[in-house]
Amino acid sequence: MAHISSLSTITSSELSAFVQSKIEPDTAYIQRCNAVVDRLCQFMNNSLPPKLRPAEVRKCGSLGKGTAVKGKSDADLVVFLAEFHSISTLRSEIKRILDEMQEYFVKFDGCKLEGKTWHAVKLLITCNDHTHSVDILPSVDILKLKTKTDIYKEMESLSDCEKGYYSAALAPLQVEFVARAPTKVKTLIRLIKYWRKTEFKENTSDQRRPSSYSLELIVIAVWETAGKPENFDLCKGFYHVLRAIADYRCLKHAWTLNYDSHNVQRDPFYVVDPANPFNNVLTACNCWVMIAAKAKSLLQAQLFKECVDGQCGWQ
Numbered sequence: 001m002a003h004i005s006s007l008s009t010i011t012s013s014e015l016s017a018f019v020q021s022k023i024e025p026d027t028a029y030i031q032r033c034n035a036v037v038d039r040l041c042q043f044m045n046n047s048l049p050p051k052l053r054p055a056e057v058r059k060c061g062s063l064g065k066g067t068a069v070k071g072k073s074d075a076d077l078v079v080f081l082a083e084f085h086s087i088s089t090l091r092s093e094i095k096r097i098l099d100e101m102q103e104y105f106v107k108f109d110g111c112k113l114e115g116k117t118w119h120a121v122k123l124l125i126t127c128n129d130h131t132h133s134v135d136i137l138p139s140v141d142i143l144k145l146k147t148k149t150d151i152y153k154e155m156e157s158l159s160d161c162e163k164g165y166y167s168a169a170l171a172p173l174q175v176e177f178v179a180r181a182p183t184k185v186k187t188l189i190r191l192i193k194y195w196r197k198t199e200f201k202e203n204t205s206d207q208r209r210p211s212s213y214s215l216e217l218i219v220i221a222v223w224e225t226a227g228k229p230e231n232f233d234l235c236k237g238f239y240h241v242l243r244a245i246a247d248y249r250c251l252k253h254a255w256t257l258n259y260d261s262h263n264v265q266r267d268p269f270y271v272v273d274p275a276n277p278f279n280n281v282l283t284a285c286n287c288w289v290m291i292a293a294k295a296k297s298l299l300q301a302q303l304f305k306e307c308v309d310g311q312c313g314w315q
Helices: 004-009 012-022 027-047 061-065 087-105 148-156 160-179 183-199 212-225 234-246 288-299
Strands: 054-059 074-081 111-116 121-127 130-139
Touching: 004 012, 004 183, 004 288, 012 183, 012 234, 027 054, 027 061, 027 074, 027 121, 027 130, 054 061, 054 160, 061 074, 061 160, 061 212, 074 160, 087 111, 087 121, 087 130, 087 160, 130 160, 148 160, 160 212, 183 212, 183 234, 183 288, 212 234, 234 288
Parallel strands: 074 130
Antiparallel strands: 054 074, 111 121, 121 130
16 A cells, blocks of 8 residues: 555645645546446436336435545435335335345446445446445435424434434435535545545454544534634645544534534534434544544654644644
């Protein structure tokens, strides 16, 4: 993994060029990726039987939010099923839906079936010289059927397992939240996601890394706490985000643009999903001590030699 040493050996003056060459996807790359995903959406619209037919397919994940990293990007395709109108009905039939969907995706050219989870069919889609991880998430477009207030009230008395079935339905709110971040913040998000991708092994049964979405929210939270600087120095922004990860137990951030603060369930440390007051995105990772140690190690690199004891600003 040649890239691992790169961030620890480059200087602050080399960071922008490094990001441009290794991390930022160019327009042609994004267009090729979107074309492949769009072809998959068209396949679902045209080939799935009526009982699985989408009323709409929403592109989520890093491609939908505009935070894709060059060479590896994920797409979550939320399939709002035309014949389903409640999460409870979806929950009772989700196993059958996923089993039947799998049978159709094996017919899609350039697609490798990876299996399924409780909520998704997992695919690998080939796009030129790289592959995309694509999760197909059947759901119900409850945001068109109910107010957000009613949705959160409905979720309040449910178990964590039952609440999980609302995640895909609320994903469009996640996309809207991250997608509106300024371009420079998205570059910082890509940088921290690249660090995660090159520094840490894939998830195992015993160890779960922070999700891409949790890192996106941490970056936005740290940036907002700093006063939303507009034209910040990328190296200094990276430094402050790594410091926040190193001191992860001090993370306490929630957004209330979609729900009231009394809905928020707060753990000792938390970054609460702006789309879901019951989802502390930090809890999905069970190895924060190791993640924090890696962040502290990189903070000692020459890349940050101008940042001393956290006293540097963002400019």
